[in-house]
Amino acid sequence: MLNRITILMVLLSLTNGCTQKSNKVTHKHTNALANETSPYLLQHAHNPVNWEAWKPEVLERAKKEDKPLLISIGYAACHWCHVMEKECFEDEEVAQMMNDNFINIKIDREERPDVDQIYMDAIQMMSGNGGWPLNIVALPDGRPFWGATYVPKDNWIKSLKQLTDLYKNDKTKIVQYASDLANGINAINLVENKADSDAYTMAQLDTSVEKWSKYFDSYLGGYKRAPKFMMPNNWDFLLHYATANSKPKIMEHVNATLTRMAYGGVYDHVGGGFSRYAVDAKWHVPHFEKMLYDNGQLASLYAKAYAVTKNELYKTIVEQTIGFVEEELLDENGGFYSSLDADSLDEHGELEEGAYYVWTKDELSQLLGSDFEIFKDYYNINSYGLWEKGNYVLIKDKTDEEIAKKHNVSVSALNEKLNNSLNILKEKRTERSKPRLDDKILTSWNGLMLKGLVDAYRYLGNQDYLELALKNAKFLEKEMIKDDNSLFRNHKEGNSSINAFLEDYATVIEAYLALYEVTFDEKWLNHSKNLLDYAKTHFLDKESKMFFFTSDQDASLIRRSIETNDNVISASNSIMAKNLLKFHKLYTEEDYGVLAKQMVKNVQGDFDESAQGFANWMHLVLYENQKFYEIAVVGKNYKAIGKKLSGEYLPNSILVGSEKEGGIDLLKNRYNEGETLVYVCIEGACKLPVTSTEEVLEQIKN
Structure with missing residues (x-):
């Protein structure tokens, strides 16, 4: 095997260095990326590097020419991707070396998460860490043998020269190393079918959460570390766990986390919405990019937390977050764009991270006048x-009551002054150069946002959120669902492209099912089931009973990945397992429930020590170990009663309804003329029907 020091330690050591002054982009050059629609790829369309998109014909040409692949992966809102482009990919000396010796491929990780997953695993195996830009050098068949993230120009040139020499003079060893690494990449992704395992118990779950809680930051919320990511699936599960099991300390931590995130600079107090993460421990300074997937999930989380606590702060966060998404990320056709960049032009015309969002003391004082003193205390200037x-x-660390008392004003007067000040700042921001927009529309991220809108309508009751949700659901129906019930991944400028991945199916299935629960329109239930059945047919690994990330209809890569770890977005398999369990309650004759239980058994060995990374999975332990209710509402007033019930936080339930007879078993033979009856059932066995929300809640309580 090729000596790791030769091709790894030496070359990775070259990745440390100072940034150089950026050169202005010119259009002297145009490469094949000019034909793409991804904003990230288009950003590189005028580099002197002969970039190409990831396509089978490009890989075939690499084999014919016997040139290694230089694969560079990033995304439009990635700060260090922009830095490396300025320093390296716009430089003609660098481009000459890359063009002479490599087939150069640029990938938008958001368009092609399947490729990104594999090469992220590769770099983590080689170096122990990863990130973006993710730069990989691979054999013409795609097997990697070197990788790095951000690299300054001089070290990039040195690295590429050494790699070129190695490929020409010691190819046998490189091939052996790449083969061994490819075997490792495949091995770490194997999931065993653990059919003989016992189901995970509540006692085990309690122990797991207890171990997990040792990492909680009880004062600042989240975890005892920096940077701090929001991790909505973590707090979503813990909210479920705390309320289902009367765990006040866990609930206290959930509240502390949600409050501190809402107080922090990671939340945009002027324009609403969350940035991607905070670089520090107090949620203060964000990495300023704003992603649709974060804001969709956080709208959902805060709406659920509001349903439980009736904390007005949580309601405000939901309202302002959706306001941001509607204002900045909504396409006229009902789809949602992907992100806003971390960088924008500063007063000198230079791209700078956070320039759009930050303020100087003098600027604030001049803009706010006599209200500055209160603003200064409230937002810690x-x-x-x-x-x-x-x-x-801007960051809060005190309640409204504390600030109001200090300044001898009422809370309502305080809030009026603050709202006026924030409006002044928002108006002032319109004079600044806005962050760049990534206007591609991704199916899975739209699924997450759709679910966020449904939950916001469900728990806040704002009809506008339902209208926005329906507009988005119809967009997905029209533009992203094909005639055979498969999905597209991407939509841009009127065209849908790229076959969807498992996360696209999982999130849209979940969102459509949730939309059915608040509308009782069986169209959304049917779409959800059709997508689920398509995924079962084309993504399911019959051996492990898990779902592959890619369809059997797509060209194979060096690995067909199985995604199990919940990250900033829940694993596609964990979302699918929850979907299957809920569909089992509606279609008991199908094998959905059996499959869901097996999927949990396959991964539950990680729950004990890695709860944070399997938080979304652990809902299923609560579903299985505690009563799960199918609630059916039948009769003339089914929508009104259904709306009241859906506003209750009942995570261990699924809600169905119809005016008379419905298309699923739970809605058959339930109609009684002149009455609206509600049936509370467990696995199809129902209690005596009742006529009010209060009676339903009493039946569930008992």
Whole structure:
């Protein structure tokens, strides 16, 4: 095997260095990316590097020419991707070396998460860490043998020269190393079918959560570390667990986390919505990119938390987050764009991270006048809120009541002053250069946002959210669902493209099922089931009983991945398992429930020590170990009663309804003329029908 020091330690050591002054982009050059629609790929369309998109014909040409692949993966909102483009990919000396010796491929990780997963695993195996830009050098068949993230120009040139020499002079060893690495990449992704395992118990779950809680930051929320990611699936599960099991300490931590995130600079107090993560431990300074997937999931989480606590802060966060998404990310056709960049042009015309969002003390004082003193205390225009270069990132650390008392005003008067000040700042921001928009529309991220809108309507009752949800659901129906019930991944400028991945199916199935629960329109239930059945046919691994990330209709890569770990977005398999369990309650004759239980058994060995990474999976332990209710509403007033019931936080339930007879078993033979009856059932066995929400809740309580 090729010596790791030769091709890994030496070359990776070259990745440390200072950034160089960026050159202005020119259009002297145009490469094949000019034909793509991804904003990230189009950003590189005028590099002197002969970039190509990931396509079978490009890989075939690499084999014919016997050139290694240089694969560079990033996304439009990625700060360090922009830095490396300026320093390396716009440089003609660098481009010459890359063009002479490599087939150069640019990938938008958001368009092609299947490719990104594989090469992220590769770099983590080689170096122990990863990130974007993700730069990989691979054999012409795609097997990697070197990788790095951000690399300054001089070290990039040195690395590529050494790699070129190695490929020409020691190819046998490189091939052996790449083969061994490819075997490792496949091995770490294997999932065993553990059919003989016992189901995970509540006692085991309690122990797992207890171990997990040792990492909680009880004061600042989240975990005892920096950076801090929001991880909505973590707090979503813990909200479920705390309320289902009367765990006040866990609930206290959920509330502390949600409050601190809402107080922090990671939340945009001026324009609403969350940035991707905070670089520090107090949720203060964000990595300023704003992603649709974060905001969709957080709208859902805060709406559920509001249903439980009736905390007005949570309601405000939902409202402002959806307001941001509607204002900045909504396409006229009902789809949602992907992200806003971290970088924008500063006052000198240079791209700078956070330039759109930060404020100087003098600027705030001049803009806000007599209200500045209250604003200064409220948002910490002091050493606590200072970021760098005299710039402040707004952050709260006191309640409205504390600030109002200090300034001898009522809470309502305080809020009026603050709202006026924030409106002034928002208006002022319109004069600044806006962050760049990634206007591609991704199916899975739209599924997450659709679910967020449904939950916001469900728990806040705002009809506008349902209208927005229906507009998005119809967009997905029209533009992303094909005639055979398969999905597209991407939509841009009127065209849908790329076959969808498992996460696309999982999130849309979940969102459509949730939409059915608040509308009782069986169209959405049928779409959801059709997508589920398509995924079972084309994604299911019959051996492990898990789902592959890619369909059997797509060209094979060096690995057909199985995604199990919940990250900032829940694993596609965990979402699918929850979908299957819920569909089992509606279609008991299908094998959905058996499959869901087996999927959990396959991964539950990781729950004990890695609960954070399997949080979405652990809902299923609660579903299986505690009563799960099928609630059917039948009769003339089914929508009104259904709306009241859906506003209750009942995570261990599924809600169905119809005016008379419905298309699923739970809605058959339930109609009684002149009455609206509600049936509370467990696995199809129902209690005596009742006529009010209060009676339903009493039956569930008992």
